[in-house]
Amino acid sequence: MKRKICSLAVALALPMMAGTAHASAPSAAELKERAFGSVFAEYYLPARKKTTSAEWNYLDDGAGLGIELGYRIDENWAIRGELARQRLKNKLTGDRISGNRFGVDAMYHLDNSNLYLVGGVKHFDTFNSIAANVGVGYRFFVNESVALFAEANRYQGLNKRNWADAGIKAGVSYVFGASSAPAPTPAPAPAPTQPAVVDSDGDGVPDHLDQCPNTPRGHKVDERGCTVYQEVEQRVGSAEIRVLFGFDSAEVSREQRADVARLADYLKRYPTATVEIEGHASRIGAADYNQRLSERRARAVADLLVNTHGIDRSRISTVGYGFTRPRMEGTSREAHRANQRIEALVTARIKEPVMR
Template sequence: MKLKSTLGLAIGSLLAASSFGVFAQGQGAVEGEVFAKRYFTDSYRKMDNGNLYGGSVGYFLTDDVSLNLSYGEYKRLNHDSFEAHKSRKANGSLSSLDAVYHFGEPGVGLRPFISAGMGHQSLNQVDRGGRDRTTFANIGAGAKYYFTENLFAKASVEGVHGFDNHQSEWMAGVGVGVNFGGKPAAAPYVEPVEVVEEVVYEEVITEEVRVELDVKFDFDKADVKQDSYSDIENLAEFMKQFPQTATTVEGYTDSTGNPAYNQKLSERRADAVRNVLVNQYGVAADRINAVGYGESNPVADNATSEGRAINRRVEASVEAQIEEVIVVE
């Protein structure tokens, strides 16, 4: 294979692969590389140090280990001939298969590596114009810097030892390449969070509410006094809040006077309070019943003026039930 063909294929691979930005590093990835190396020969071989140009392709068996196949051709590798100390222009090729272990995690950044493998070197115009073929073992180290998930630059140093000529030589080189086709980077592990559903128990409580009215009257009067209006209004608002309620307004007198008269007076007092609830505060008339009980059911002693003042009254009460939902933990 000619050098131009080798470089052409390698460069073409780089350009084609660089368009696949969706590819990532890791197991299953393929790397293509073009390189230039300086080859330092053993003095025993009477050859000048030369340059090696070529390319390689590698396949990642795991996220860290790849298997690389490379091929390169020598340039300016002159050989001192045994014939009258003439210098011959030596050329040839170098191919190798290496296992490479990468340190660090796949991704953008620096990844040092070490390598080891086997290779084959073929040189012509060596040893009286003949061809020199050598199988060798090689070991190396270096680093790659990934500018993106796909594009990297490389620097390396390699030592080689020939099994046929028993010579040890070395190379130093640089290269650029692309990495594509690997698996996407694994998402970071997130500890699963156990969701405990909180059970909420609700309890409905029925509560009874009550409003009472106690309106006092002057002696022998059925007129509602001004200071009683606020109490009557409170009862009216309660009944509006609970429209299902109804009430009975009960009128009373003290024991002074004729019982028949007192009965009529107690009825007028009950009607007076009912009229205030209906006409002034807007409670429906059919929700209020007015009843007079005369001088019966005293709540104080009619023998005293203070007791009689307490007995001259109108009473009413309204009860309602409300439901409250509470959370039981």
């Protein structure tokens, strides 16, 4: 019962100690390649069967004192030798039974922590036995050389395998010599502070000079911080006008002027746009005749845009293609209807932002 209580106390105490830091604690790099020595007091808890067996002389709990001498190999690993003097109690008579414990341990220190793991081999004069031990400990540095530590170990018999003891110890360590870690490079002197330059929209022009705040990201700007634009010619749309003409006629009937009106509305939405009126014919009759007929029909649509809808003539051009660009191949009635058409191609000069 006592062993369970002590083990639980150590298990709870170590994590709480692990949360404590000390400003003067040396780093792992500063501890490597340095020797250390320790003195400690311990409380040893034999296995329950030892307290009830004459073979083990009814050994019960007892205290002890000891010393350690070790060497930190690198930032994680260390080795140490241990010598402890134990005074255990005979549970029946109350007599004290003294003996030595000595052996060696390997220690592994966890990264960025003062926690460490330990494992080793020990010889016990008290009950003439050899045991392997594993444990966990925590070291708290008071200053760069002196540290307090607590450690709990479990001992398993090797030549007499039917026993397993426990022990807790606390002590003080001293780290010898000077650190082998290179001295830290002094921080460079801070540069003279400059007044902060604020450029809220990130266009490269400071706010106090920016006449066009909130310029879109990626736009090239002038010295005032305003977007730079360029004019480009861009085809903004095309429209097929289904205008049917009488034989040898280029007059647009009243019923078929709705498409022309829609084209006029389209041009009015783009005041800088220009339009090319293309006349097309079906494959009936001679090529020269159809060429002239397609030209007259294109001009008829252009005149309607100008005279009826007020579109400036400078924005309109016409061209006739005869039957050289058929929409549908063949000489069927469907082909003639598909090919006898007017197409309008609208082009506008628009401003686009220049991107960086």
